[in-house]
Amino acid sequence: MPRLTIDSREIEAKAGQTVMEAAREHGIFIPYFCWHPNLSVPGNCRICVVGVEDKGGEWVEIACNMPVAEGMVVFTASEKVKARRKATMEFITLNHPVDCGICDKAGECTLQDYHFEYNGERSVSRDAKLHATKHFDLSDRIVLDNERCIQCTRCVRFTREISKSNGLGMLSRGDHSIVRPSADGAFATDAYSDNVIDICPVGALLAKDFLHQARVWYLKATPSVCPGCERGCGVNLWHRREEWMLRSPRQAARNEGIDRVTPLDNPAVNGPWICNKARDIPKLLGRVRASGALFKGSPAPLEAAVLEARALIAEAKRPAAVVSSWASNEELQSFKSAVGTRFALVAKRDHEPQPGEVVQDELLIRADKNPNAAGVRAALGECAREVPKDADLVLVWGEGFDFRAVPPGAKIVFLNAFLAPENGHADVFLPISIQTERDGSYTNFAGVTSRFERCFAAPAGVLHAEALFPALVGHGRGA
Numbered sequence: 001m002p003r004l005t006i007d008s009r010e011i012e013a014k015a016g017q018t019v020m021e022a023a024r025e026h027g028i029f030i031p032y033f034c035w036h037p038n039l040s041v042p043g044n045c046r047i048c049v050v051g052v053e054d055k056g057g058e059w060v061e062i063a064c065n066m067p068v069a070e071g072m073v074v075f076t077a078s079e080k081v082k083a084r085r086k087a088t089m090e091f092i093t094l095n096h097p098v099d100c101g102i103c104d105k106a107g108e109c110t111l112q113d114y115h116f117e118y119n120g121e122r123s124v125s126r127d128a129k130l131h132a133t134k135h136f137d138l139s140d141r142i143v144l145d146n147e148r149c150i151q152c153t154r155c156v157r158f159t160r161e162i163s164k165s166n167g168l169g170m171l172s173r174g175d176h177s178i179v180r181p182s183a184d185g186a187f188a189t190d191a192y193s194d195n196v197i198d199i200c201p202v203g204a205l206l207a208k209d210f211l212h213q214a215r216v217w218y219l220k221a222t223p224s225v226c227p228g229c230e231r232g233c234g235v236n237l238w239h240r241r242e243e244w245m246l247r248s249p250r251q252a253a254r255n256e257g258i259d260r261v262t263p264l265d266n267p268a269v270n271g272p273w274i275c276n277k278a279r280d281i282p283k284l285l286g287r288v289r290a291s292g293a294l295f296k297g298s299p300a301p302l303e304a305a306v307l308e309a310r311a312l313i314a315e316a317k318r319p320a321a322v323v324s325s326w327a328s329n330e331e332l333q334s335f336k337s338a339v340g341t342r343f344a345l346v347a348k349r350d351h352e353p354q355p356g357e358v359v360q361d362e363l364l365i366r367a368d369k370n371p372n373a374a375g376v377r378a379a380l381g382e383c384a385r386e387v388p389k390d391a392d393l394v395l396v397w398g399e400g401f402d403f404r405a406v407p408p409g410a411k412i413v414f415l416n417a418f419l420a421p422e423n424g425h426a427d428v429f430l431p432i433s434i435q436t437e438r439d440g441s442y443t444n445f446a447g448v449t450s451r452f453e454r455c456f457a458a459p460a461g462v463l464h465a466e467a468l469f470p471a472l473v474g475h476g477r478g479a
């Protein structure tokens, strides 16, 4: 194990590590643009320079591509290093438009942060800046501002090394270098394309859905789990901070919506990546909600509807329950202890792959498009796939059920979060909360349990299934 000294601190590195890796592992910060822990090392931005003590004095070299060596003495902030970093920042920003005021990346832009940290002065150039494409459509999802690009090639390497679409490349040389998609259109169909937005260190790659929608400091991130498939990737759901709530009645609904989704690095599940389906969680969960209880399609008072459902369940001789694989582990436990033993249990896939969707691949995407099928198996054991033909009551929990499978004459109690025609088919319909309105956890296909946290309060008149189940067998009120 090589021992080296960084800024007068002696550390023990791992053999084969670079100075950048060893420093980071010991909490010592060295700036970087092009380096990324999950990508190859191109060594092109030069901001990570450090000084190394030598017989002839101190020489300066990039830390991201320099292997550690026994007895090495490294300086991260010597005068030589500071001068080189300042010059590098001057160079990188030579043709940069500095339009931070209208850039979505402002507030989380590495270029902005490093400019203040390592340069902080006006441009010394007297020449006019070179211009490049300001708004280039990379895909239906992403827009590229070539003037802001610092040619770090992170996005290019991502499509080569991680998503493997080879959808992006660098054209031309020097200050004419520009990122462009490959001619075969592979980037537009890359199921992981939006990760380049996160890893771009500047505001060159931007999500069209989020373009000019909010400053990032208006938002806060709530840790959550993507419900898009049984991988259960960690995600951050970004939504308005209390102090930045929109006050215009026309925009009030945006206070209760998710503005953007980014990966939550979970090495046991997804690492730092997510697929594009997770970015579309706002659309998935933002569908029109079911807002009131129904008796055969007619509006009913919530409390009366819970009592009626409870009466129907009490009267049933052969009840069956169709269990949601979007249910949280906590809801499943509540279900199991309240009603599980009396019912014939049927496991349901609430969502199936949609036309055009990648069904399964080798990176993250799984064929089962439900977050907690493994949680259902763990809580309830192997359930039947079909409703018993002699069931006289069917409790349906969640979406994706074909109501033609209900035996003729059987009563139906239906719990659903979204507005749907089938809500009106049930003898009793009860509206329930969605993932962003409660805390909970899912267990993924590999047995890893991940927690999600509440972003918003549930709307008035909507029940939490976890509290509702005891009420359906008489242990509580549910509402």
Ligand code: SF4
Binding pocket: 148, 149, 150, 151, 152, 153, 154, 155, 156, 179, 199, 200, 201, 202, 204, 205
């Ligand atoms: S677009 Fe962003 S990630 Fe891609 S090369 Fe330019 S700066 Fe780097």
Ligand code: SF4
Binding pocket: 226, 227, 228, 229, 230, 231, 232, 233, 270, 274, 275, 276, 277, 278, 364, 365, 366
């Ligand atoms: S792989 Fe599955 S869980 Fe992960 S982001 Fe994509 S849809 Fe969501």
Ligand code: FES
Binding pocket: 031, 032, 033, 034, 035, 042, 043, 044, 045, 046, 047, 048, 049, 062, 063, 064, 065
């Ligand atoms: S981070 Fe080392 S050269 Fe870019």
